[in-house]
Amino acid sequence: MKVAILGAGAFGAALAVALGREGPVTLWGRGISGHVAPRLPGVDLPENVSVTAEINNLGVPDVVLLALPMQALGGFLAQNARALRGARLVACCKGVDLASGLGPTALIAQACPDHPPAILTGPSFAADIARGLPTALTLACADDALGESLQKRLSTSVLRLYRSTDVVGAELGGALKNVIAIAAGVVIGAGLGDSARAALMTRGYAEMVRLALSFGARAETLAGLSGFGDLVLTCTSEQSRNFRFGRALGAGQAFDASVTVEGVATAKAVSNIAETKGIDMPVASMVAALTEGRITHAQAIQALMSRPLKQE
Numbered sequence: 001m002k003v004a005i006l007g008a009g010a011f012g013a014a015l016a017v018a019l020g021r022e023g024p025v026t027l028w029g030r031g032i033s034g035h036v037a038p039r040l041p042g043v044d045l046p047e048n049v050s051v052t053a054e055i056n057n058l059g060v061p062d063v064v065l066l067a068l069p070m071q072a073l074g075g076f077l078a079q080n081a082r083a084l085r086g087a088r089l090v091a092c093c094k095g096v097d098l099a100s101g102l103g104p105t106a107l108i109a110q111a112c113p114d115h116p117p118a119i120l121t122g123p124s125f126a127a128d129i130a131r132g133l134p135t136a137l138t139l140a141c142a143d144d145a146l147g148e149s150l151q152k153r154l155s156t157s158v159l160r161l162y163r164s165t166d167v168v169g170a171e172l173g174g175a176l177k178n179v180i181a182i183a184a185g186v187v188i189g190a191g192l193g194d195s196a197r198a199a200l201m202t203r204g205y206a207e208m209v210r211l212a213l214s215f216g217a218r219a220e221t222l223a224g225l226s227g228f229g230d231l232v233l234t235c236t237s238e239q240s241r242n243f244r245f246g247r248a249l250g251a252g253q254a255f256d257a258s259v260t261v262e263g264v265a266t267a268k269a270v271s272n273i274a275e276t277k278g279i280d281m282p283v284a285s286m287v288a289a290l291t292e293g294r295i296t297h298a299q300a301i302q303a304l305m306s307r308p309l310k311q312e
């Protein structure tokens with residue numbers, strides 16, 4: 001299978017490093033030049049990886065991994081769907097599109113209906129993958145035979161893919177954990193301590209499951225790598241941009257606006273969805289209100305702590 005990766009940010013480049021160790025890979029990035037990964041400083045791309053800024057230079061890849069930021073995916077597909085014709089497409093982004101309220105696989109299925117789209121998601125920092133550290137992710141595809149062939153092609157000795165047919169569960173887990181990670185960062189930045197973070201993660205997980213089940217996801221998917229696994233990683237690691245963004249917010253510090261923080265737009269998108277569906281998502285709503293500047297973190301914490309007492 002000929003593999004192309006679209007998006008030469010940290011994650012696309014890290015996947016190119018991992019898969020380029022196994023065989024030829026084409027890495028496309030807008031405006032990219034030279035055999036380098038600009039968002040992964042110090043990481044060398046293997047010789048097997050060819051880099052291009054021209055989308056029509058992909059040749060005819062069998063598999064295309066889309067490693068673009070979530071809010072850029074819809075616009076990218078609207079412009080470039082023709083270049084992806086016939087390929088098996090794998091979403092590698094985490095989030096919900098604010099404009100449409102759709103996840104990455106629904107956007108892909110609309111623009112490129114040739115094959116059912118897959119999603120690759122789970123606990124995996126780009127820097128860890130690029131260093132060849134062991135990583136396990138979920139590869140979800142509604143067509144299990146296609147999922148199995150992708151699982152075999154995209155697994156390596158250090159990148160271990162588990163297969164699922166629960167696409168919506170896998171992608172909502174990856175999208176929602178970023179929202180909860182911002183909240184966990186706020187808790188730590190505001191000096192509220194590790195016990196409060198554990199409570200926040202647990203209640204955050206409960207609302208992740210609530211929303212996902214309302215879309216027909218399976219509870220065990222949320223308990224797996226793409227849900228619980230990635231929630232734990234992102235809420236507890238300094239490497240997470242969502243966590244660091246939340247921590248800066250909680251500490252009243254500025255944060256570099258050029259850094260990709262997927263949980264901000266996704267908090268807003270899922271709060272809208274939750275409101276429409278009548279689903280209780282207090283943490284996501286607070287993150288949306290906080291990041292839009294409608295409330296302070298002190299007000300958010302006060303509001304969460306003063307909710308009516310209830311059964312767990």
Ligand SMILES: NC(=O)C1=CN([C@@H]2O[C@H](COP(=O)(O)OP(=O)(O)OC[C@H]3O[C@@H](n4cnc5c(N)ncnc54)[C@H](OP(=O)(O)O)[C@@H]3O)[C@@H](O)[C@H]2O)C=CC1
Nearest residue numbers: 008009010011012039067068069070072093094125126260
């Ligand atoms: N980094 C990580 O550890 C992981 C990231 N992910 C997910 O991968 C996705 C991508 O994140 P990541 O690689 O980290 O992001 P980065 O911020 O590292 O890079 C984003 C890349 O996307 C490019 N880009 C932005 N907008 C567009 C557009 N409209 N058209 C084409 N290219 C565009 C940027 O190009 P330019 O430089 O020109 O702006 C840049 O190369 C996210 O959904 C993230 O959640 C998943 C697992 C791990």
Ligand SMILES: O=C(CO)COP(=O)(O)O
Nearest residue numbers: 122123124125240241242
């Ligand atoms: O998704 C990730 C790890 O699985 C990366 O998290 P951040 O986007 O918060 O850095």
